[in-house]
Amino acid sequence: MTTELPSSPKLPVEHLAACFNNITNSYKFYWLLAILELIQNGQGPVIPLRDLLAEMVAAVWYPTNYFRLSFGKQDRLGDLALKVGAASGLPFDATKDKVVGHVLHYLDANTDSGSGIKTLGRFVPYRFLRPFFAGELRGKPDARVDSLIATLSAAAFDGDTPCLYRFVALPQDSIEIHPVWLAYLREHLAIVRGFCLWNLVNYLQRNNPNVANLAAKLFEPQQRNLTRAKTFWRLAWDSLEPIACIYSQQQVPRRGFSLDHFLPWRFVTHDLLWNIIPTSPAVNSAKSDNLPDLQTYFTDFAQLQYRALQAVAATGREQLLEDYALLFKTATVADLRALSPTDFRTVLYNEVAPQMQIARNLGFAADWRYPR
Numbered sequence: 001m002t003t004e005l006p007s008s009p010k011l012p013v014e015h016l017a018a019c020f021n022n023i024t025n026s027y028k029f030y031w032l033l034a035i036l037e038l039i040q041n042g043q044g045p046v047i048p049l050r051d052l053l054a055e056m057v058a059a060v061w062y063p064t065n066y067f068r069l070s071f072g073k074q075d076r077l078g079d080l081a082l083k084v085g086a087a088s089g090l091p092f093d094a095t096k097d098k099v100v101g102h103v104l105h106y107l108d109a110n111t112d113s114g115s116g117i118k119t120l121g122r123f124v125p126y127r128f129l130r131p132f133f134a135g136e137l138r139g140k141p142d143a144r145v146d147s148l149i150a151t152l153s154a155a156a157f158d159g160d161t162p163c164l165y166r167f168v169a170l171p172q173d174s175i176e177i178h179p180v181w182l183a184y185l186r187e188h189l190a191i192v193r194g195f196c197l198w199n200l201v202n203y204l205q206r207n208n209p210n211v212a213n214l215a216a217k218l219f220e221p222q223q224r225n226l227t228r229a230k231t232f233w234r235l236a237w238d239s240l241e242p243i244a245c246i247y248s249q250q251q252v253p254r255r256g257f258s259l260d261h262f263l264p265w266r267f268v269t270h271d272l273l274w275n276i277i278p279t280s281p282a283v284n285s286a287k288s289d290n291l292p293d294l295q296t297y298f299t300d301f302a303q304l305q306y307r308a309l310q311a312v313a314a315t316g317r318e319q320l321l322e323d324y325a326l327l328f329k330t331a332t333v334a335d336l337r338a339l340s341p342t343d344f345r346t347v348l349y350n351e352v353a354p355q356m357q358i359a360r361n362l363g364f365a366a367d368w369r370y371p372r
Contacts (some may be wrong), residue, residue, distance in 0.1 A: 003198055004017075004194070004195065005017050005188070005191065005192060005195050006184075006188045006191055008180075008184055009044045009179060010180050010310070011162070011181060011184055012161045012163075013163070015132045015134075015163070016130045016131075016164060016166075017195070017311070018131035018134075019128055019131050020196075020199040021131070021169045021201070023203055024072070024074055025071070025072060025074050025075040025076075025077070025130075025202065026060070026072075026075050026077050026078070026203060026204075027056075027075075027077055027124045027127075028072050028124070028127070028128050029090060029197075029199060029200040029203065030056040030059050030060055030074075030077060030200075031052070031056060031124050031125065031128050031194055032128070032192075032196050033055075033056075033059055033193065033196055033197075033200075034052045034055035034059065035047065035052065035056045035175075035177070036185065036189055036193050036196070037055055037059070038051060038055060039182070039185055039186060039189065039328065040189060041137055041266070044105045044182050045176050045177045045178075045179060045182050046168060046173055046174045046175070046176045046177075046195075047175055047177070048173065048174045048175075049121045049171050049173045049175065050104060050107050050108075050121075050172070051104075051119070052125075052175070053103070053117050053120055053121050054117075055080050055100065055104040055109065056077065056094050056120070057077070057080055057084060057103045057117060057236050058099040058100045058103065059098065060077050060078055060080075060081045061081050061084075061085070061094070061099045062217070062218070062220050062221070063078070063094070063204070063217055063218055063319065064078040064085075064288075065081060065082060065092040065340045066092045066093055066221070066266060067151060067216060067217040067266060067267075067269075067365065068072065068266075068362040068363045069204060069207075069208050069211065069214070069263065069266075069295070069362070070207045070208050070362065071204070071207060071285060072206075072207045076116070076119075077120065080113070080116050080117055080120070083112075083113050083116065083250075084099070084102060084103060084106065084113050087106070087111070087112075087113050088102045090102060091308070093220075093221075095220075096140035096220065097304045103117065105113065112284060121173070122146075123146060125146070125167070125175060126146040126149045126150065127145070127146070127149075127166075128164075128265060129147070129149050129153055129164065132152075132153070132156070132163040132164070133148070133149060133152045133153075133163070136148070136152055136316060137149070137152075140146060150166075150167050150341050153165065153166040153167065153169070154166045157178060158174075158371055159288065160180040160297065162180060162181065163180070164177065164178065164181050164212075165177045165178060166178075169290075169336060174363075179359055184350045185229075185317075186328075188310040192228075195213070195219065199216050200218065201215050201218070204218075208362075209357060210354075210358045211353075211362070212268070213256070213268070213270065216269045217269060220354060221266075221269065223245075224265070225271070226271060226276075227258050228271070228273070228320065229259050229273055230259065231278045231320065232273050232276075232308070232312055232320050233257075233259070233276075233277075233278050233308065235311065235315055235317060236307075236311040236312050237254055238311070239311035239314070240307055240308065241310055243252065243278060243304070245278075245279050245280060246297050246300035246301050246304060247283050247287065247292070247297065247369075247370035247372050248276065248279075248280070248283050248372060249372070250280065250283075252279060252280055253280060253297050256281065256372060257278045257279065257280065257281075258278070258279050258280065258281045258284035258285075259276050259277070259279075259283045260276065260277055260278070260279045260283070260287060261275055261276055262275050262276070262292060262297075262301055262352065262357065262365060263291075263352060263355055263359065264274050264289040264290070264359070265289075265363070266289045266324075266364075267358075267359040267364060268355070269353070272323040272327075273323040273324065274305060274323055274324055274327050274348065274351075275310075275352075277301060277304055277305065277308075277339075283370060285372070286370060286371075287368060288368075289364060289365070290360075290364070290365045290366070291356055291359055291365065291366040291367070291368060292362050292368050292369075293351060293366075293367045293368060293369050294356060296369055297350070297369075298349060299345075302341075302344065302345040302348050302349070303341070304350065305344075306345070307340050309321070309324055309339075310337060311335060313333050313337045314334055314337075316333070318333050321333060322335060324336055325345065327348075328344070328347055
């Protein structure tokens with residue numbers, strides 16, 4: 001991600017950068033990201049508003065429906081994505097194409113969800129251009145700003161300092177990106193996107209101050225690679241067998257076991273070994289993305305983690321212990337092995353418990369217990 005935009009002798013790039021000054025909601029970020037995405041996909045210079053609005057909602061789908069990030073009390077874009085999710089019945093990990101398809105359907109069918117999304121189209125495209133005409137709009141009544149921006153953007157389109165786009169109505173309500181701006185965006189697409197994302201992460205950080213790895217929660221999650229975790233637990237198994245599931249108390253099958261993220265992966269978005277334990281596939285499926293009841297399960301979780309750490313440390317496979325070394329701030333394997341069960345449990349609890357509360361605040365189902 002980058003904090004600056006490339007300069008251009010032909011364009012007022014500083015006005016584009018100023019679009020993200022004094023931001024109180026996410027609309028402008030996702031509006032520009034939608035423009036960039038559709039340009040990358042070959043659209044332009046004329047892009048229908050409906051396509052851009054659908055792209056905006058689809059882009060915010062994973063941060064809201066999947067990762068449950070907060071977009072702030074004034075922000076309606078996240079709420080619209082949640083409403084589309086509720087109305088459509090789409091799973092929270094639905095593909096982007098399916099989300100776009102449903103949004104376009106709602107827009108064309110004039111549903112309640114579609115009406116809410118159309119409202120964005122009546123002010124976001126205009127207010128985004130406001131920095132291009134800051135002088136002309138100074139002191140003007142807010143009720144006149146949008147119509148003035150439409151007039152000013154049309155007049156500036158053929159001027160020496162063109163704004164990013166103007167508004168056209170044929171064949172449908174659309175924006176027309178200025179050809180010089182279109183060339184600029186195509187040439188610097190990755191940099192402009194990085195600039196936008198850097199500002200977006202800063203905005204989201206203010207609304208999610210205790211949530212880690214925010215940048216990874218803006219997009220569809222990548223496929224996970226649990227090879228390292230499987231290697232760790234297979235090594236541990238040689239010393240620990242049989243292993244009892246902390247949730248069901250039943251023996252975990254050595255062949256065909258599942259790996260459970262005690263703090264749900266959908267919240268932490270990492271595969272650090274201190275958060276992963278083996279369970280049966282049935283138990284792992286039942287737990288899903290729920291937050292386990294700490295009072296019921298943490299002691300057994302910490303004990304199993306401690307025993308596994310000691311077992312793998314005894315094998316000398318130091319590369320498998322890096323996650324623990326970072327968490328417990330130890331310099332050597334000997335230091336890890338010297339940890340007492342009490343010290344281990346205390347450090348692990350101080351890491352897990354606050355994150356559990358944050359996840360609860362974000363709406364993850366809490367206090368889950370396996371039915372027995």
